[in-house]
Amino acid sequence: MFLWLTQEWNGQPRFLSFESPQSLIGLEGRGMMPRRTKHGNPLSFDEFLQAGTDGLLIDHNGKAVYYSQYVNPTFADFIKGINADGKYSPSDDYTKPLNVQAMGRDAPNTDFPIYGNAGALELKASWRVLAEGENPTNIFVMNAELNKLVNTPNGIQVSLSETYSARVALVGFHIGGIVKGHPEMIWATFEHNENAPDVPPNTKMDEPVSSKNYTFYTANTALKDCNINPAKDGLVLDEATQTFTPITQVCRRYPFGNAPNVNQGNTDNIQSLNESVQGSLGSSDLWVNYDEIGAIWFNKENNLSPGLSLSNNDLLTGSLSLSNSTIETFTQHASVMNNCFRCHNTEQEFPPKMSLDPLPATNLNISHAFQNIYFWSQEIDAIQAYLKNTGEKQ
Numbered sequence: 426m427f428l429w430l431t432q433e434w435n436g437q438p439r440f441l442s443f444e445s446p447q448s449l450i451g452l453e454g455r456g457m458m459p460r461r462t463k464h465g466n467p468l469s470f471d472e473f474l475q476a477g478t479d480g481l482l483i484d485h486n487g488k489a490v491y492y493s494q495y496v497n498p499t500f501a502d503f504i505k506g507i508n509a510d511g512k513y514s515p516s517d518d519y520t521k522p523l524n525v526q527a528m529g530r531d532a533p534n535t536d537f538p539i540y541g542n543a544g545a546l547e548l549k550a551s552w553r554v555l556a557e558g559e560n561p562t563n564i565f566v567m568n569a570e571l572n573k574l575v576n577t578p579n580g581i582q583v584s585l586s587e588t589y590s591a592r593v594a595l596v597g598f599h600i601g602g603i604v605k606g607h608p609e610m611i612w613a614t615f616e617h618n619e620n621a622p623d624v625p626p627n628t629k630m631d632e633p634v635s636s637k638n639y640t641f642y643t644a645n646t647a648l649k650d651c652n653i654n655p656a657k658d659g660l661v662l663d664e665a666t667q668t669f670t671p672i673t674q675v676c677r678r679y680p681f682g683n684a685p686n687v688n689q690g691n692t693d694n695i696q697s698l699n700e701s702v703q704g705s706l707g708s709s710d711l712w713v714n715y716d717e718i719g720a721i722w723f724n725k726e727n728n729l730s731p732g733l734s735l736s737n738n739d740l741l742t743g744s745l746s747l748s749n750s751t752i753e754t755f756t757q758h759a760s761v762m763n764n765c766f767r768c769h770n771t772e773q774e775f776p777p778k779m780s781l782d783p784l785p786a787t788n789l790n791i792s793h794a795f796q797n798i799y800f801w802s803q804e805i806d807a808i809q810a811y812l813k814n815t816g817e818k819q
Contacts, residue, residue: 529785
């Protein structure tokens with residue numbers, strides 16, 4: 426799937442042609458996608474906080490790592506077919522804010538669609554901003570329009586009106602996808618192989634992780650100084666240069682999503698898979714420089730149900746401590762968020778603003794893209810009603 430998503434299509438990796446969750450509800454102009462030639466106005470990256478921690482990953486150039494999200498046509502068409510009554514009808518135009526209250530009441534077991542053996546996908550990519558004159562040849566690089574970050578009385582925030590052009594490199598990639606028998610999605614993650622070192626077994630906190638430099642790690646940095654989350658309050662932003670201090674030192678606490686000497690068979694399988702695929706690609710292929718870190722899914726087929734909390738690993742198999750060093754830098758050792766399903770569940774979700782309707786417990790809640798679309802659409806509806814009532818311009 427990773428190779429198919431990164432395969433060249435119309436002159437760019439295929440996943441760059443996909444829609445963003447924002448675009449499904451008319452927010453494409455503020456979406457988190459790279460510049461695409463088919464649009465009249467360049468789109469920009471505006472997501473810079475890591476999920477769960479609100480942490481900022483700062484690379485060794487002092488730049489924040491940015492994130493973008495995508496959904497494949499199967500996912501997008503399904504969302505567009507959910508009408509205002511919460512029922513799925515692919516012939517309906519998606520013209521009203523998403524409302525799944527009826528679905529939560531009448532059909533909470535509704536799953537994302539699957540055709541044949543594969544179906545809906547949601548993706549997340551992490552991008553490092555290259556320094557001027559930096560021109561790596563072993564990583565995917567493209568031009569992007571980045572939203573500037575600004576200092577405010579409420580901390581560092583994104584500016585939705587100020588952008589700048591830059592070159593960015595793809596350093597991390599999440600894939601969450603439906604396959605036959607697994608409506609919970611198989612969640613897999615990939616990284617560039619020069620991101621960060623793996624922590625060797627029995628490394629003490631005051632001992633260095635590696636004697637080698639990596640993109641996000643300085644040689645001989647101690648384990649205790651890795652993956653430190655200063656959050657927004659501990660960072661200093663120079664708005665003029667868009668650089669931060671301090672930088673982040675990163676290491677992988679659980680190589681291939683497994684603790685040392687635990688689930689070794691899973692680790693062996695992932696390493697064997699990487700060697701096999703990379704051997705088939707050959708050294709001249711750009712994507713040979715990316716490794717699968719691991720994947721996680723349910724150990725039984727068709728076991729997803731509404732209201733399912735995954736606070737333990739009884740239902741799970743694969744890499745049970747899976748994380749991406751560039752997307753979950755600061756949750757690698759947090760027991761409450763140490764794999765995908767600790768956050769991706771089917772429980773009822775309450776809104777960030779109490780004026781919004783909660784999301785009923787449904788199987789679709791496994792997707793954060795779906796959850797965001799549900800709440801965003803209500804906010805848009807509320808804003809439009811306010812503008813209509815006050816006569817203010819949009």
